[in-house]
Amino acid sequence: MPKLDFSNDDQAAIVARVRDYFLSEFDLDVGRFEAEAILVFFAKEIGAHFYNRGLYDAQSVIVNQVDVINDAIYQLEKAPGD
Template sequence: MEAIKFNDDEKARLVAKLQRYFSEELKQSIGRFDAEFMLDFLSEELGAYYYNRGVADAQAVLAARVDDLTDAMWQLERPTEFKR
């Protein structure tokens, strides 16, 4: 899997969220450099777990849709003397 990368605007928004979290929840100030460092760490160390969960969720949705389509196709079938 390739490394998770964000463009400059996305990274700036994520860094701002980290800074806001530290300020509001931890009552600590964190600079941009430290926030970027933390974002990189979280992306490298935890990102794959969240990514894999998203892939598994997408697979489950797709499997459910395929099951629905399969059921709909069976409902179109007409009775004949042939067995399945």
């Protein structure tokens, strides 16, 4: 099983959440190993979608901020003779 790029504490917390979810939603008591396998599966299969969405969201924020800066620069322009 590949190591996820989380700290040991973070991974343990995520695995605990997976285990709690399966127990509360499906009444399934999955073990730590199984919960880690589920986590790895979802990280591999859909993690890139969430990562890319985060990139798109960050890009949108940057574009909006650049627009604000451009507007501020245009407001500083002076007409000839000022």
